[in-house]
Structures are given as C-alpha cells and as structure tokens.
Amino acid sequence: MSPRRAAALGAGGRTLPDHLIATAERMIAERGTAGLTVRAIAREAGVADGVLYNHFADKEELLAHALRAHAESVARPLGPLPEPGAGTVEENLRAYVAYGLALHDGMLPALTGLVGNPAVLARFAALTGGGGTWNERLASYLRGERDLGRLAPDARVEAAASLIVGACHEPVLSLLFRGQGLADRVSPELVDDLVATVLHGIAPR
Secondary structure (H helix, E strand, O other), X not given: OOHHHHHHHOXXXXXXXXXXXXXXXXXXXXHOOOOOOHHHHHHXXXXXXXXXXXXXXXXXXXXXXXXXXXXHHHHHHHOOOOOOOOOOHHHHHHXXXXXXXXXXXXXXXXXXXXXXXXXXXXXXXXXXXXXOOHXXXXXXXXXXXXXXXXXXXXXXXXXXXXXXXHHHHHHHHHHHOOOOXXXXXXXXXXXXXXXXXXXXXXXXX
C-alpha cells in the first residue's frame, strides 16, 4: 500500500472502497450532489483520480453507494416505525409523518442535484431494494390497519399514503426550487392537521 493510500485510510481499518464511499457521502451531506466530480471526491479522499475506477465501474456507481450510505445516515437516528395494531392510528400516523418530513429534509437536497442523471438514481433504487422504503412501509401500514378494522373497510389507503408523501415533499421542494436552501421545520400543529385531514377528510360530517 502506498504511503498516500495508507494516509487516506487512516487508522480505522476500513477498505479503500468504503473510504471512498464515506468520503463521497460526507461531501453529499455537506454540499449536495450538484457538480460533484471524480476529481473532487478523489482529492477529498486523498487518492489519485484513477483510483476510483479500480473499485467502481464509474462515478455513477460510487455516487449510488454514497447516496445509500447517506440515506442510512439520515434514517438511523429516526427510530423504528409503528406496526399496525400498536398504539392508536393517530399517534402512529404522526410518527410516520414526522419520520417522512425528517427523511425528505435530509435526502431531497441530494436527490434534486441528480435530476439530470437518472443513471445514478436508478442504481440507487436498485441498491435500496424493494419493499422497505418509507413510502412503501406507510402504504403497507395503512393496509394493515384497514385489515384490522381500525380504518374503514373501504378506506382508500394508497390515496391517503400519496397525500402524506406529497405533504412531506412540499416543505423541502418548494424552497429548493426557489433556490432558498433547506426547509424550515414543520410545526407539530401542522402535523396534527395533516393527520386529522387524512383520517377525517374535509367534507361536512
């Protein structure tokens, strides 16, 4: 191992691919993905530019792995999501909304920089796999509550999930598209209002 590579890895004992992924993930967390180049990642990692291609097919593969690491970092402190039948539906939906807001706040700034690079997004989606995303878990949770009789038997749970997902996108995307940076935190009152609207609707009772 060259002195430069040894210095880049430090004393942590991780492999060079892991070091490159961690470096790219840190850069994504700090500055997003827009304009993130192989040269910039290599310099930050303390290695020669060509080293990346010894371990990854291309920049897109490295960025996909870094995005997955970033998603895991964002989700790690958020805690587990409720399962059907636990607590009350209202409490559980508040937990799902709070989780979704935090997840979107942490992930959307990175993902919006890749709108013009669908190859990275496709590889990221392949790495994350199916059945485990927050969106899918939310819809599955609502179906479970409907099956348990804690929601109306004809409840349109996919539509309800779409409403919640859209509400979690909006605070971040509306500001990003105006170039105003990260969203302000959504108040607990607005979370309560969203949950009440999803559960009870807006028509006269």
